[in-house]
Amino acid sequence: MDKNAKIYVAGSTGLVGGAIVQRLQKEWYTHVITQTREELNLLDKKAVNDFYQKIKPEYVIISAARVGWIKANMTYPAEFLYENLEIQNNLIWWAHIFGVNKLLFLWSSCIYPRECPQPMKEEYLMTGKLEPTNEGYAIAKIAGMRLCEYISQQFGKHFISCMPTNVYGPGDHFDAERWHVIPAMIQRMHVAKSAGDTTFWVWWTGNARREFLYVDDLSEVVLYLMENYTGTDFLNVWTWEDISIKELTYMLMDVMDYHPEIIFDTSKPDGMPQKLLDVTKLSATGWKYRTPLIEWLNNTYEHYKNTLMSDKK
Numbered sequence: 680m681d682k683n684a685k686i687y688v689a690g691s692t693g694l695v696g697g698a699i700v701q702r703l704q705k706e707w708y709t710h711v712i713t714q715t716r717e718e719l720n721l722l723d724k725k726a727v728n729d730f731y732q733k734i735k736p737e738y739v740i741i742s743a744a745r746v747g748w749i750k751a752n753m754t755y756p757a758e759f760l761y762e763n764l765e766i767q768n769n770l771i772w773w774a775h776i777f778g779v780n781k782l783l784f785l786w787s788s789c790i791y792p793r794e795c796p797q798p799m800k801e802e803y804l805m806t807g808k809l810e811p812t813n814e815g816y817a818i819a820k821i822a823g824m825r826l827c828e829y830i831s832q833q834f835g836k837h838f839i840s841c842m843p844t845n846v847y848g849p850g851d852h853f854d855a856e857r858w859h860v861i862p863a864m865i866q867r868m869h870v871a872k873s874a875g876d877t878t879f880w881v882w883w884t885g886n887a888r889r890e891f892l893y894v895d896d897l898s899e900v901v902l903y904l905m906e907n908y909t910g911t912d913f914l915n916v917w918t919w920e921d922i923s924i925k926e927l928t929y930m931l932m933d934v935m936d937y938h939p940e941i942i943f944d945t946s947k948p949d950g951m952p953q954k955l956l957d958v959t960k961l962s963a964t965g966w967k968y969r970t971p972l973i974e975w976l977n978n979t980y981e982h983y984k985n986t987l988m989s990d991k992k
């Protein structure tokens with residue numbers, strides 16, 4: 680990509696999109712285009728069409744989506760399916776029509792079958808039933824990935840997609856509608872610690888295994904793929920290491936210096952029992968994951984406390 684190329688990052692106010700914009704700016708890309716939801720509602724087909732026609736971006740990175748944790752997905756499956764289909768269809772299709780050179784679409788590892796063999800290889804996609812708690816979101820993401828593939832095959836474009844999961848870091852959401860595992864735990868633990876609670880409830884059995892990717896590592900991969908990846912196959916983006924929710928809970932207790940009795944609520948659904956991606960394909964392109972989890976949990980907790988303090992001012 681030319682350093683002066685017009686690069687549109689959709690979803691730049693979000694955790695991942697914000698980090699991608701910062702990464703591009705740090706690497707001296709001079710023409711990064713962003714839009715807030717108020718400036719461009721991505722559900723509005725005509726508005727997205729007009730935007731492409733007027734701005735003519737040369738590259739597009741799609742980090743806009745309706746995103747949420749397990750409870751939000753279970754409560755609003757219709758919105759998760761509908762809004763994500765609309766957002767990605769508008770962004771991907773008009774990018775194709777208006778001659779975008781290269782596009783990267785971010786999707787999520789929840790699209791693999793619930794009982795997927797571990798680690799999950801790209802070819803396991805659509806070989807079994809989806810996890811029911813986030814099925815709407817997953818169906819939309821699969822459709823977006825396929826649309827990129829079909830456009831690439833049919834029209835000789837370079838529309839690619841990659842699949843991270845459980846991203847965390849500064850910029851994360853600490854509100855109950857949108858949070859993921861790490862911000863949810865940090866927020867709840869901080870409140871419990873401040874209240875002097877001697878017991879702490881965890882929403883799950885603690886046995887589910889998950890992997891966590893630091894947001895700056897993800898933004899690095901995204902830029903790496905935009906600059907270097909010439910294939911069209913979608914790629915898993917992962918760290919090769921997973922931990923149980925129980926282990927994560929104890930890690931956070933150390934980070935926050937808070938040691939209550941932990942009670943795991945076994946009546947709540949765990950979601951998929953394990954999610955570990957196989958990153959052989961990504962590794963073959965030359966990229967290597969770097970940041971150890973514990974180091975950046977400290978950083979994320981500091982960010983949370985700073986956000987709390989600035990909200991109180």
Ligand SMILES: NC(=O)c1ccc[n+]([C@@H]2O[C@H](COP(=O)([O-])OP(=O)(O)OC[C@H]3O[C@@H](n4cnc5c(N)ncnc54)[C@H](OP(=O)(O)O)[C@@H]3O)[C@@H](O)[C@H]2O)c1
Pocket residue numbers: 689690691692693694695696715716719720721722741742743744745746766785786787788842843844845846847852857859
């Ligand atoms: N976070 C993770 O753990 C994770 C894991 C795997 C994959 N991903 C993928 O990474 C991408 C970004 O995730 P994220 O965690 O950064 O999510 P996020 O923080 O919730 O950000 C979503 C972005 O999309 C924007 N958006 C949503 N609906 C919109 C609309 N109708 N019009 C305009 N903008 C809209 C949001 O704008 P507002 O700020 O106005 O809401 C925000 O900028 C998603 O595709 C997600 O599937 C994330």
